[in-house]
Amino acid sequence: MPSDQSTWLIAVPLDGDSEGLIPELGTKLSQQSKSFPRNHIAQIDIPSFKTGTLDTLIGLSEDIPKQETFFTATVAKTVDTLRSLLNNDPTKLAQHVLVDEQSVDEYLLKGWKWNESRYGVQRGLRDMVDLLNKEMVSIDNAMKAKLNNYNLVKGSLVQMQRKKLGNLSVRSLAEVVSKDDFIPDSEHMETLLVAVPKSQVKEWNSTYERLTAMIVPRSSKLIASDDEYSLFALVAFKKVHDEFIQKCREHKFIVRDFIYSEEEVAKQQQELEDADTTEKELWTELLRLSRTNFSEAFQILVHLKIVRLFVESVLRYGLPANYLGIIIKPEPKTTKRIFHVLQTQFTYLRPRANSAQGKVSSNDEFVGEYQTLMDQDFFDFVLYEVPWIVF
Secondary structure (H helix, E strand, O other): OOOOOEEEEEEEEOOOOOOOHHHHHHHHHHHHOOOOOHHHEEEEEOOOOEOOOHHHHHHHHHHHHHHHHHHHHHHHHHHHHHHHHOOOOHHHHHHHOOEOOEOHHHHHHOOOOOOOOOOOOOOEHHHHHHHHHHHHHHHHHHHHHHHHHHHHHHHHHHHHHHHHHOOOOOOOOOOOOOHHHOOOOOOOEEEEEEEEEHHHHHHHHHHHHHOOOOEOOOOOEEEEEOOOEEEEEEEEEHHHHHHHHHHHHHOOOEEEOOOOOHHHHHHHHHHHHHHHHHHHHHHHHHHHHHHHHHHHHHHHHHHHHHHHHHHHHHHHHOOOOOEEEEEEOOOHHHHHHHHHHHHHHOHHHHHHHHHHHHHHHHOHHHOOOOHHHHHOOOOOOEEEEEEOOOO
């Protein structure tokens, strides 16, 4: 049973005039399911590819599912990238998940055509699949490189921003202190900054002068406070620097490692601004690339599925390679009824389908080569699925 979260691509052999088959099927589907839109069924032209040898077709039947898995994953990763860039906003995502500036449904259901100018059918099937794979690998590599570059810059920016947003025990103090909070350069003395838990401010005021020797009396000065900490500056002799830090640890006071420098403050601010600008530029580039690559990758995926429809149709129904392609977007709640209509419509193909399956099963010598055919769901018609893009 095919999924109710995918669009179905179907192939059946053309027996005589099948011009009225699509309207007939549309009528039956609408009768069986009142909610089934008539525009959710359409014909897809399956090109007359060069069939090649039986060995080639069997090899492709084994190989294409592996490529299809990779192609589908690449499309999904591209959508995930767009979803992340757009903060999972369904409305914005729908504006970017487009194929040649159309929605996915419009691309598939409104007169889909094989891209002859790009993938000429005079090419052999193996060469065709190799070309499609080469293009998808190129898209995947480009996305990985651009996404990795963006994530590195984004990570660096987030780290810088966290330094500005944390409490006074961890955040950058460049925008908290000023030059007036520090004594002038001295050979023997220095200004130290200490983050004191709010609950211990009283303890700090009564003990800081006695934590070590050589603390300048009454030098403690409150600079800033937040919900968790108060930041104090005090003056001490450099020779007790390490001892003072150790004593502060014992009292759970946090000495901040900070040396005031107007140049350093300006440098940090410039680095933050540069990182923010770069992140915005790379975000725009990645969004544009993801949008373009989704369109390209989805088209490549659909073209591969059409090749698979053709290959499996030849293996199932034989020559001449003249097949009708049908695309159906089922309604999730009525999938079983829609599938039943298809099974009923194409019951006449059962002898051919059983014959193909029987040939595979009865000859142990070819079981390995036909393993993919044996493992897949076997219907009277050839059916493959294009997963929906869920916003």
